Amino acid sequence: METLCPCWVGEHPAEPKPDRVIYLVRGEKKTRSPLSQLYFCRYCSELRSLECVSHEVDSHYCPSCLENMPSAEAKLKKNRCANCFDCPCCMHTLSTRATNIPAPMPDDPTKTTMKKAYYLACGFCRWTSRDVGMADKSVASGGWQEPENPHTQRINKLIEYYQQLAQRERQERDRKKMARRRQCMPMAFSQHTIHVVEKYGLGTRLQRQRAGAPLSSLAGLTLKEGEDQKEIIIEPAQALDEVEPLPEDCYTRPINLPEVTTLRQRLLQPDFQPSGASQLHPKHKHLLMKRSLRCRKCEHNLSKPEFNPTSIKFKIQLVAVSYIPEVRIMSIPNLRYMKESQVLLTLTNPVENLTHVTLVACEEGDPEDVNSTAKVMVPTKELVLAGKDAAADYDELAEPQDFQDDPDVVAFRKSNKIGFFIKVVPQKEGDTDVLVSFKIRHDFRNLAAPIRPNEEAGDATTEAIWLTHHVELSLGPLAP
């Protein structure tokens, strides 16, 4: 999904270019994505994509004032910032501007003094709060109120009633589950329950409590003890026979086009959905959240951002590019149907120790090889990649390591990168892109795994395991 910046002038972009090099993720669902978008669980030693990890909310923050907000407070304020507003016309952030107005002094009504009056203004579409008739406030922040929804009370009552209903349903469900699994460990809730979609927003706190405990201890922060026993009764909605008739000049009145709101402007204010631009009031800015990712199999965190909204760094960042060697396309010659051509690829080693990489072409009938439209001949010899040396640029005296590369296979070698050739024979004629796939097998040293108390003394290095990944390359269309 892509978003255009509002200041962009020019043609809209063409279809986004397809990703050139994609890796296959063997999760519950087989997804293919470029390595830059994948994560690597070093406890399971497998690639993970965004679809096979669980996303959890880490913290909330406002994108314009960068103020952090605890989750409970965010829920209370409906995930909106208290200080910042959005322009109802173009959804930009509103800024507060001040003007000087003459106002009578409090002591002496005859003299006038300049007092500051504040109003909200949008820098992009020049909307001001005076356009909808909101009076200027005398305080810079905190004076602006959103208009009250006349149906708030009824909605709140309905929400309470349904929350209670959901709570009761969940208790019954869990009681049944516990009755069936009496022999199990007292770990009350299975993995399944934690991931179950919660109804009506009760909160995960309640899910983690132990079942069988008395009802009162299950009360969340919002309910007091004893109140949850009380039944909430709501009146059912009543259907009316008469509906407000349309105005008489509905069909004949000429439309004042600047006054009509667009659908987007209207739906951003679901409480009122005004049809006229003079009733568009600014809303508080929506909060954004930082999320952390967790591997579903081993429950380890794959990505955990910093808590501070102003920091873009991560506490834990297990991205695939820093563990798996990356294949990139360097140059593609003219590809012709059924003619063999050489494509130059590069392999980059992200880790600091020496890595051995073997490429294997896909066999006939490989279930993972679905999309390829060309035959590929990969180098049979094992490729050796030097480790990534951070000081390589500065260390002029370092001797270049001698690897004795076969010049037919290896085109060049530069610190931790190597360029090599593969031979491609396109098998399909026509407009489709030439797609090539092969398997890449490399050794991975797991530095995260705990060093076992090994009987073999002196085994200080961690053992290497061999990982195999399925890579697909998109080489573009055939030459005309």
Added chain:
Amino acid sequence: MTDLNKQIPPKSAKIATGAVVCVESEIRGDVSIGARTVVHPKARIIAEAGPIIIGEGNLIEEQALIINSYPENIMPDTEEVEPVTMTIGTNNVFEVGCVSRALNIGDNNVIESKADLGRNVSLTSGSIIGAGCHVNTSEVIAENTVVYGASGKRRVQSEKPQPQTLQLDFLMKILPNYHHLKKAVKGGTTPHSGWAAVWVHNLALGNVSLLP
């Protein structure tokens, strides 16, 4: 009279006293600039296909281009084309890098950076053409209209934009400290101009000799 106008095309701009026009700005053709107007360096005002009349209190920023050019389908030398005057009113702001070919611009308009106005657009008063917006329809834009967004969305605002008096005052004090200004020139080739123009006119006709 019209023949003489063609024989002596006016070369210098008519700059009223009180206008601040920097020397680094490029003013070509018959341009008259009103009082309290500030023209920044590197602004370009080019009157090719007719004169340009700029009113008072305008602010023309750097790299703005106000051009009265021939419509695209007419070559300059083929036919005799009537020169069309471009009129710009008072208190307008032409922000950095905008291009304006519009023939009629009223008062209190703001043309934001990198906006592009076509020849047939007419701005009345209080309009704001947003940054980067291209407006080349042939229409009269109503009062207090704001054009914004990549797709040229429009809306009507309730009040006209504030005139930039503070900015103008500041610039009129500061710019002369750092730039040479073009001298205020009165007169030109209009029939009602002063004695200097009449003298030049007679000189061209050969009625007056330069030798003492």
